[in-house]
Amino acid sequence: xxxxxxxxxxxxxxxxxxxxxxxxxxxxxxxxxxxxxxxxxxxxxxxxxxxxxxxxxxxxxxxxxxxxxxxxxxxxxxxxxxxxxxxxxxxxxxxxxxxxxxxxxxxxxxxxxxxxxxxxxxxxxxxxxxxxxxxxxxxxxxxxxxxxxxxxxxxxxxxxxxxxxxxxxxxxxxxxxxxxxxxxxxxxxxxxxxxxxxxxxxxxxxxxxxxxxxxxxxxxxxxxxxxxxxxxxxxxxxxxxxxxxxxxxxxxxxxxxxxxxxxxxxxxxxxxxxxxxxxxxxxxxxxxxxxxxxxxxxxxxxxxxxxxxxxxxxxxxxxxxxxxxxxxxxxxxxxxxxxxxxxxxxxxxxxxxxxxxxxxxxxxxxxxxxxxxxxxxxxxxxxxxxxxxxxxxxxxxxxxxx
Numbered sequence: 001x002x003x004x005x006x007x008x009x010x011x012x013x014x015x016x017x018x019x020x021x022x023x024x025x026x027x028x029x030x031x032x033x034x035x036x037x038x039x040x041x042x043x044x045x046x047x048x049x050x051x052x053x054x055x056x057x058x059x060x061x062x063x064x065x066x067x068x069x070x071x072x073x074x075x076x077x078x079x080x081x082x083x084x085x086x087x088x089x090x091x092x093x094x095x096x097x098x099x100x101x102x103x104x105x106x107x108x109x110x111x112x113x114x115x116x117x118x119x120x121x122x123x124x125x126x127x128x129x130x131x132x133x134x135x136x137x138x139x140x141x142x143x144x145x146x147x148x149x150x151x152x153x154x155x156x157x158x159x160x161x162x163x164x165x166x167x168x169x170x171x172x173x174x175x176x177x178x179x180x181x182x183x184x185x186x187x188x189x190x191x192x193x194x195x196x197x198x199x200x201x202x203x204x205x206x207x208x209x210x211x212x213x214x215x216x217x218x219x220x221x222x223x224x225x226x227x228x229x230x231x232x233x234x235x236x237x238x239x240x241x242x243x244x245x246x247x248x249x250x251x252x253x254x255x256x257x258x259x260x261x262x263x264x265x266x267x268x269x270x271x272x273x274x275x276x277x278x279x280x281x282x283x284x285x286x287x288x289x290x291x292x293x294x295x296x297x298x299x300x301x302x303x304x305x306x307x308x309x310x311x312x313x314x315x316x317x318x319x320x321x322x323x324x325x326x327x328x329x330x331x332x333x334x335x336x337x338x339x340x341x342x343x344x345x346x347x348x349x350x351x352x353x354x355x356x357x358x359x360x361x362x363x364x365x366x367x368x369x370x371x372x373x374x375x376x377x378x379x380x381x382x383x384x385x386x387x388x389x390x391x392x393x394x395x396x397x398x399x400x401x402x
Contacts, residue, residue: 014217015131016085017103021112022127026078028053030113033088033098040095043079047071108214125193126210130217135186137161140218142196142207143284144254151187151203155179209284211291215259244374247364253337253349254282256366260341261285264294269340269382271299273351283312290315336362344370346378 020026032049033041044067051070052059079096082088086101103109112123129135141157142149152175159178160167187205191198195213197206247253261268261282268289290296296316298309309318336351345368352361367374 013086013102014136015133017087017101017109018127018217019131020081020085020087021109022124022131023078023081024124025050025054025073026082027113027123029074029078030082030087030098031115033096034104034113036097040091040097043074043090043094043096044071046096047074050074106216108212108217112212122193123212126195126212129190129193129195130213132186134158134162134181135190136218138182138186138190139195139207139213140251140255142205143209143215143218143258144251145207148197148199148204148206151182151205152179154205155182158182207284209288211288214262215255243367243372245366247347247349247366248362250362253347253362253364256364257337257339257347257349258282258285260339260345260347261289263345264289264341265292266294266342268294268296268342269338270297271335271338272302272305273300273334273336274302274305286313286316337364340378340382343379343383344368344375345372346375348374348378 021030029046029050032046032053047067047070048059048062050073051057051062051066054070055062055066057063057066079088079090083090086099087103088096089099090096098104104113130139137158138154141154141161155178156167156170156175159170159174162178163170163174183200183203187196187198190196193210195208195210197208199205247256262285268286270286286296286298290313296313297319298305298313298316299319300306300309301320306318306320309316334351335348337347337349339347345366347364347366349362349364352363365374367378369375
C-alpha cells in the first residue's frame with residue numbers, strides 16, 4: 001500500500017488527519033503505537049494492548065476472544081484510516097509504527113494522541129466537525145466576530161474566502177448554494193459539536209469555541225500567506241523572517257493574536273484601543289486562558305472596552321493606561337492592539353487610515369522566542385511594570401504606569 005506524503009499540509013491532508021482522529025479507538029491505537037517511539041509493534045501485540053484498554057483488563061488477563069475481536073477491528077476498521085492518513089505505516093511483516101507526519105509536530109495534536117487532553121472534551125465530535133474544509137472556514141469566519149451574525153452574511157464571507165474573491169463579487173447563485181449547505185448540513189453539525197450557536201428560527205449563528213480547538217487547525221499558515229498575498233484587497237502577509245514577521249490584514253493579525261492567547265501558560269498581557277478590535281474569538285480564548293490558570297491583564301483607555309472586559313472576563317486584571325501612547329492621533333498610524341504571552345511572544349498591531357466602512361487598515365509585528373530581539377525589547381519596556389501590579393480588591397482595576 002502506498003502512503004501519502006507525510007509532509008503534505010494541504011486541505012485534503014488535514015481532512016484525512018481530522019477524520020482519522022475523530023474516533024477514540026483510533027486515537028488510542030495511535031497512542032499505543034506512538035509510545036513505542038521508533039520501535040515497531042507487532043499487530044498482535046497492538047491488539048492485546050488495545051483489548052486491555054477497551055475492556056479495562058490487565059494485559060495478562062486479556063482473553064483470546066477479546067484479543068481476536070480487537071485484532072479484527074484493527075485490521076478492518078481502524079488501521080486503514082490511520083494508514084491512509086499517513087499517521088501509521090505497516091511493514092511487510094505486519095508490524096506498525098507511527099510516521100514523521102507533520103501532525104506529530106503539532107504540540108496540541110501530539111497531546112491528543114498521547115492522551116494528555118481534557119478527558120471531558122468530546123474529541124470525536126470536534127475532529128469530526130473539523131474533517132471538512134468548509135466547516136473549518138465557517139469557524140475561521142465566526143472566530144473573528146464579536147456578535148452573532150446572520151447565516152446569509154456568514155455564507156457570503158465563506159463563499160468569498162473559498163473562491164479567493166471579494167464578498168461583493170460573490171454571485172447570488174453561488175451565495176444561495178453555500179447558504180443551503182450551511183443551513184442543512186454544516187451549521188447543525190457544528191452546533192451538535194458545541195462549536196457554534198445556531199438558531200434556525202432567527203437565522204443567526206455565533207461562535208462558541210471548544211477548549212481543545214486551536215486556530216492553527218482551521219487552516220495552514222502557508223495557505224493563509226498565499227491567499228493573502230494574492231488578495232486584490234491589498235491585505236497581505238509579507239516581510240517575514242526568522243526574527244520578526246510583519247503581518248498585514250486583519251484576518252492574519254487576529255489569527256496570530258488568538259494563537260498567542262491559546263499558547264499562553266502563565267501570563268497573558270493585552271491592550272486594545274477600540275471595541276472594534278475585540279473579536280468574540282479573542283474573548284473565548286481569554287476565558288479559556290483564565291480557566292487554565294493563566295494570569296490575564298487587559299488595558300484600554302476606552303471605557304467601553306473596559307466595560308465589556310469586566311462583563312465577559314471579570315477575573316482578568318483590568319486597568320486604564322496612564323500614558324497616551326495608545327490614543328488615536330488625528331493623522332498617521334497608532335498602536336491598536338498588543339498581545340504579550342508569557343513574556344516570550346508578542347504581537348504589536350498598528351492602525352492606519354480608516355476605510356470608508358470605518359474599519360482600519362491594520363499592520364502588526366510578531367516576534368516569538370525568549371531571545372527574540374523584539375520580545376526582549378517589549379519585556380524590558382513592560383516587564384518591570386507588570387512585576388509591580390497592585391490590584392485593588394474592591395474594583396479589580398490596577399493603575400499601571402503605561
